[in-house]
Each structure stands twice: as C-alpha cells, then as structure tokens.
Amino acid sequence: MTIGVVEVQFNTLPQLAAGLGAGVQRVLNDSATDIAEEAIRITSTAYPPASAPGEPPAMRTAELNASIHAVPDAGPLEADVVAGTDYAVTLEYGGVNLAARPFMTPAVETKKAAIQERLNGLLP
Amino acid sequence: MSVAVNSLIPVEQWLATTLKGDATLAALAPGGVFVGQTPEGMATFPAVVFGSGSALPVGAVGNAPFMVNAVYFVKVIAKSDSYVAADNAFNRILFLLDQKSGTATAGTVYSVQQEGQYIRYPETGAGGIQFRHSGGNFRIYAH
Numbered sequence: 688m689t690i691g692v693v694e695v696q697f698n699t700l701p702q703l704a705a706g707l708g709a710g711v712q713r714v715l716n717d718s719a720t721d722i723a724e725e726a727i728r729i730t731s732t733a734y735p736p737a738s739a740p741g742e743p744p745a746m747r748t749a750e751l752n753a754s755i756h757a758v759p760d761a762g763p764l765e766a767d768v769v770a771g772t773d774y775a776v777t778l779e780y781g782g783v784n785l786a787a788r789p790f791m792t793p794a795v796e797t798k799k800a801a802i803q804e805r806l807n808g809l810l811p
Numbered sequence: 812m813s814v815a816v817n818s819l820i821p822v823e824q825w826l827a828t829t830l831k832g833d834a835t836l837a838a839l840a841p842g843g844v845f846v847g848q849t850p851e852g853m854a855t856f857p858a859v860v861f862g863s864g865s866a867l868p869v870g871a872v873g874n875a876p877f878m879v880n881a882v883y884f885v886k887v888i889a890k891s892d893s894y895v896a897a898d899n900a901f902n903r904i905l906f907l908l909d910q911k912s913g914t915a916t917a918g919t920v921y922s923v924q925q926e927g928q929y930i931r932y933p934e935t936g937a938g939g940i941q942f943r944h945s946g947g948n949f950r951i952y953a954h
Contacts, residue, residue: 688877707934718837740847740862741847741862741863745869749888774919775931776930776932779864780884780886780930780932780944780946781847781848781862781886782848782862782934782936782942783848783849783888783934783936784848784851785848785860786847786848786937787847787858787862787884789862789864789865789884790886792864792865792882792948793864793865796864796865796867796882808876
C-alpha cells in the first residue's frame with residue numbers, strides 16, 4: 688500500500704490572515720453604524736404617550752436620540768456605539784424607582800444576525 | 812420580531828426562584844428581589860432588580876417558535892456612594908446564574924450565560940441620596 692504525500696501547492700493562509708483584520712474592522716464599523724441607526728429609530732416615537740416599562744423610551748426632547756452615534760475605529764478590532772447623555776444608562780437599565788426602557792440592547796440584538804452574516808462573508 | 816409575553820414567564824419564574832432562594836444573596840441584598848424596579852419608598856438596600864432587555868423568538872421560518880432567546884439584565888442597587896456592597900451581591904448572583912440551567916413551573920430554562928461588560932453606574936436620588944447600580948447582562952434560552 689502506498690500512502691501519498693500531500694504537497695501544499697498554494698498556501699493562501701498568510702494572505703487570508705493579513706486581509707481578515709481589515710475586513711473585520713470594516714464589518715465592525717458598518718455594524719456600529721447600523722446599530723446606532725436602529726437605536727435612533729426605536730427611540731424616535733413621539734411623546735405622548737409615555738413609553739411603557741420595558742419599551743424603548745419615547746422621544747420628548749430628541750436629546751437622547753440626537754446623542755446616539757457610531758464611533759468607527761475606536762480601537763483595534765473595535766467600533767463603539769455611544770448614547771451620549773448622562774441619563775442614557777438609567778433609561779437602558781432603570782433607576783431606583785424607574786423601570787428600564789432598553790433601547791441599545793434591542794438594537795444590538797436586532798442587528799446581530801446581519802453582523803454574523805457579514806463576518807461569514809469575509810471567509811472565502 | 813417579538814415574542815409573546817408569556818414566553819418569558821419561565822425565565823422570570825426561574826430567575827426569581829433562584830435569586831430569592833439563596834440565603835447568601837439574601838444576606839448580601841436584604842432588600843429583596845424585584846422585577847423591573849424597586850417599590851416606591853423602599854427603605855432596605857441593597858436590593859436585586861432584573862428585567863428583559865431583549866427577547867427574540869427562535870424557530871424555523873414559517874413554524875411556531877420553539878424557544879425564546881432573551882437578554883436579561885440583573886443588577887444590585889445599593890444605597891451608598893460606594894460600589895462595594897453592590898459588587899459583592901452581584902458576585903453572588905454571577906455564581907447563582909452564570910452557566911446554569913433549570914426548570915420552572917411554566918417551562919424550562921435551557922442555558923444562562925453572562926455576556927458583555929459589567930453594568931456599573933451611579934444614581935442621585937431625591938434629596939441627593941446616592942445609589943450605586945452593579946450588574947450584568949445574561950443571555951437566556953428558554954421554552
């Protein structure tokens with residue numbers, strides 16, 4: 688019995704690895720923009736009526752949704768989505784006597800499948 | 812896409828039973844365990860609060876969902892200008908919830924996994940009273 692030797696003719700792995708980092712960063716940047724747009728969309732329902740607990744906050748002054756933005760290239764393989772008001776975190780997770788009105792978590796979850804697809808698309 | 816509210820009942824039952832049933836957590840957070848928010852005028856802290864951040868149905872296209880994929884925040888609120896008490900109680904919550912599963916009368920919790928960053932923020936209440944929130948997000952699959 689003869690066991691053949693597998694000879695690597697075309698090793699594209701180094702090339703793939705080199706291109707992957709830039710591709711992932713591009714996906715992260717695009718995804719951060721998508722998440723920010725979704726967060727703005729779901730915080731754009733006009734007040735009144737007030738939002739119910741567990742729902743994204745209704746828009747009273749537009750201060751919150753005007754503060755939501757993407758920060759591309761925030762670090763190595765990092766892109767951020769920022770809600771820039773000091774009360775954003777209290778809306779997202781609630782206060783002592785205030786039920787949460789999450790808007791960032793639903794935005795991320797809504798876009799998650801698309802982000803995964805984009806990442807999959809980087810692989811040959 | 813949204814899920815029926817009753818899809819979340821097993822999740823909330825399991826979280827409440829697990830958190831309320833632990834004597835160590837009860838000592839660290841004697842204020843109790845609440846869904847959504849603490850009651851108005853509550854005096855005893857730290858207290859535990861949990862709630863849904865997102866819930867999506869899981870199922871094949873065209874078929875009824877067979878599972879819910881939810882993200883819940885679970886946090887401790889301490890009446891303090893320090894995070895120590897809230898952090899200590901949340902460490903116990905991590906021990907009780909992370910990588911766990913279980914059953915509730917309304918269904919089954921298949922998996923619970925802490926994900927993302929820790930949640931920590933201050934709050935100034937009426938009269939300048941200081942509160943500290945410490946917690947995290949948990950991905951929960953349940954039916």
